[in-house]
Amino acid sequence: MNNYCLKRKIYLILIGLISVMEVVSQEKNFSDIMLSIVEEMALNDQDQSAAEIFLDQLNALAENPVPINSGDESELTRLFFLNEFQIKSIKDYVISTGRIVSPYEIALIPGFDRQTAEIMTPFIVFDDNTDSKKGSQILRNNILINFTVRPDVTDSAHEGSAWKILSKYKISKGKIASGFTLEKDAGEKLLEGNPPLPDFFSGYISYSSERILKKIIFGDFAARYGIGLNLNTSIRTGFLINSTGFMPVRNELKQYTSTDENNFLRGLATELEFKDLNLSLFFSYKKTDATVKMSDDSSGFYISSLYKAGIHNTASLMKKKDAVSEMLTGINITYDFGKMRAGVLWSLNKFSIPYYADKKDPENIFKMHGSENQIFSFYYNRMFGKLLVFGEISANNINKTAIIQGLTLRPDDRLTINMIYRNYSPRFISLHGNAPGRGSSVNNERGVTGNFTFEAAKHLFISAACDISYFPWIKYRCYFPSKAVRQEIRMKYNPTDALNFDISFLNNSYEKNLPNRQGLPGIERTCTRSFKIQTRYSLSDDMTLTTRADFRVVAPSGSKGMLLLQDVFYRFRPVPLSLWFRYCIFRSRDWDSRLYTYENDLLYSYSIPALSGEGIRTYLMMKWELGDLSEIRLKYGLTTSLTENYKCNNKNEFRMQFRILF
16 A cells, blocks of 8 residues: 555656756755765765765855955865866956956856856855955854754664754954854763863864965864875865866865864964965864774784764764874975966874774775874976866875876867876875875775866757776775776756756766675676756746656666655745755665765755665755844755555654854
């Protein structure tokens, strides 16, 4: 009976898909390309925090948009998805032509098109820079509190309540800003320690200017230099083959406001600028999570592995919390030669006790050994007309290297071509590196990636990409040298501002251990083919509809997955109320053919559920604006799955957010 009801609902929604089309919205709509990137991040089990960091940075950018007419390169580079061509084009256009007044004008600038302008729109403002400077002198406060609970999920082994609580506060005036972030994950204690604090507490004080002392941060901060081989505690770009562009050399030093409890720096950082010379100095000392064991001869303790999940809701996980001290210091020097920019970076990473991975496991042979790791890097980018060449080479204190070399060619305003080559030695160790690649760490990988984006006709964009990766040493779930290939093609058609179509096909193959085999594991090549079609239609400024269908097939198992969803966004004009609604039907034979889909959520929170099995996923979210100074958001999500006995298994979730601006 339940199976019949589910099939009946599938037929009804298929009929509905023919007559109505899609909706997606945040305050400011993130583009479909951005949301596809987020979903692909969630699919990568080796880098589970990447999606959260990426969305956090998008939200921060939407909260503090870039003044596109400022002419300030440091401001324009906050649009991290643009390359050097585009940054320079915007700057030159504003100088030669004057203020940009609309997204349509951006599409006419050399190096841009309508698709890129759409991606940029949520993150830019067209106000005069002088007006934004005057507004920055006002004392501003921003308080945000999130509550999340899954009533049906309880565990007697958990130390605390099932509530997840997130609180952020920021105060700023002119050149000075300060803030803090508090977080308690589900199952963790609300307050602990002496003095009693939440499980995660982060804070900072910063000063920025346009003079010699460009920036100084005391407290928690994030840093990225070059392409990220040496140091990158922010997001990495260029790692998804069909993303908007490859990230060339770009430096970033900023306050840390995310909730990754280990991949950040805590201490003092400063940035100085002398005309074309930029100098950054940083020092960090903090506690970090790790698994600590006693040596076989009982002579002392050592680190067997670093713990990155940040969840401390059981007694065993509490032992990993802040188990060791970590020091990281370094210096970065960058010089601008005009058409070429080059830099050098030195960093030193030290732990309070030595790091000894279990060398009996072949997977650990090339992991860190000892308590100290030094890295020296050289990076550059150089423009030759319509060609941008960029690269970085890094070496650690045992003379093992990581090299990356790439180029971006724009032979015509309608065509962009990217290529990137990488070669990361298995023994290159960079604990806080984050560079383009298929894996989550900067080692044990060689590969080449190429893609292009072409405006084939008016409002029609075609892009395609291919990545070939080779892993010379064993890795997780793969006890032999292996290779992987990923191919993707995407077509996007935007006939009007109110209507767009998006179709994509992905073929992803990789090698892993053959399961259920005695002795040495065999080799199994797994190939996943995914197809997605999506349509978005805005009936008015207050109503948007989105329809989407996903299909996935996994070989050689033959596992298949299917997803159909309908989104609706509606804004009530008489009252300050906005509603988001989703109805999604999914069917997946097993975990291998699971599907991911991004959901609109609370600010600085994200939801990308993994849909496996057979069932329905639905949610309703509302936002009530209390004037210009505050708002309330409520979200209720329900996942109904059918068990093998055709019984319904319901999992629900409730989220609530309060936000005050004054």
